[in-house]
Amino acid sequence: MSAPMFTVANGRLAAEVTKAGGLGLLAAGLDPSAESPHLAALDEQLTIARELLGHGSSSNTALPVGIGFITLLGSTELFRNNSVPIITKHKPALVWLFGSDPSEPLYGELISLLHSVGGSWGLKICVQVGSVDAARQVVRAGADAVVAQGADAGGHLWAKAASLMTLLPEIVDMLKGEFKDRQVAVVAAGGIVDGRGVAAALALGADAVTMGTRFITSPETDTAPYARKAVLAAQDGGVATTASSHHDAIQGYPTWSRTYTARAITHQGIVDLEHGNSVENVAASFNEAKQQGDESRLVTFAGTGVGLVKAPKPAAEIVDEVRSEALQLFNTISARHG
Missing domain, CATH: 3.20.20.70 (Aldolase class I)
Structure with missing residues (x-):
């Protein structure tokens, strides 16, 4: 399937x-x-x-x-x-x-x-x-x-x-x-x-x-083209991906219950959050980057098998x-x- x-x-x-x-x-x-x-x-x-x-x-x-x-x-x-x-x-x-x-x-x-x-x-x-x-x-x-x-x-x-x-x-x-x-x-x-x-x-x-x-x-x-590139570039799926509920918040998506999380290829927004930046600031940076064509902050949902x-x-x-x-x-x- x-x-x-x-x-x-x-x-x-x-x-x-x-x-x-x-x-x-x-x-x-x-x-x-x-x-x-x-x-x-x-x-x-x-x-x-x-x-x-x-x-x-x-x-x-x-x-x-x-x-x-x-x-x-x-x-x-x-x-x-x-x-x-x-x-x-x-x-x-x-x-x-x-x-x-x-x-x-x-x-x-x-x-x-x-x-x-x-x-x-x-x-x-x-x-x-x-x-x-x-x-x-x-x-x-x-x-x-x-x-x-x-x-x-x-x-x-x-x-x-x-x-x-x-x-x-x-x-x-x-x-x-x-x-x-x-x-x-x-x-x-x-x-x-x-x-x-x-x-x-x-x-x-x-x-x-x-x-x-x-x-x-x-x-x-x-x-989307950026997601195709991200998947093909990723290696070592456990390292290359991150499970986090913040993938949704950064993009302004609806909030899922705490039962759930989401896994995506690690992007700059996740790196910023790990360094203490707030979700609000990272979301603002996401929107700015998206408008400017900066793909480093875009979210590509993918599993750990991405490296294969x-x-x-x-x-x-x-x-x-x-x-x-x-x-x-x-x-x-x-x-x-x-």
Whole structure:
């Protein structure tokens, strides 16, 4: 799966990933309002994906792509009034939810609503989580799948997430033990950029994987030129990236709850904060630099796998390459220990 990265994922990327045998996802953005430019763009990009996949608008079968909704600013009423019409128009195979507190009722309300409106075409709902208890709560709320997001992930993630090495098998074991009568898929996310990561995630119990950072530089994406350059220049991902809630504040983005943080390639604003500058001053410097074309302060959300992204490749080529690498690894391991 390709992750629903806001300002990066679009209809073309989703279609190319799906045509290559994966499942491509589009980003619905942050604004759930009636006049939302994000939702208008989503509608447009879903139409593009439909055309590229040759999926007629009158079809009663699911469009083989997914949509990622950030629920941070949403409510059930806003979702019902503004997002559901787009969902019922295009009939995506999957809706991915992320951004709320799993202990609050919003996820459960949205999952119930989506199952109701999407039952005729078999709509599945997954929720992105970063802890075992969060996975437990969203499955109780009716989620068909969970995205287990580890600490290596780029963009927004759990502030106290463990690495996939421990988070993923613990979620898998919890689901097997507590939800024996349910078939809940587990998708691994965070730090996976090649076949080695895919093979490791599958060995740890994942049913599928999603990659975000690996696709950022693909020609099909809407990635800004400065972000493409930043990803390709980065090395040693743990050193080259920083997890901080200040990435949002610097840009004037909505404030996420303390459950979450965000990982991006380290920029001058983070360096300034580490040297004692205030968020307000750094935000002012960000805005000034942006107006002057200074890219040193711009924010590029990316995971620790960024150091393994060596060159831009088409999305379909990435899917084929990663699949082949993973299969070859399993064959090699099987032969070695057969």
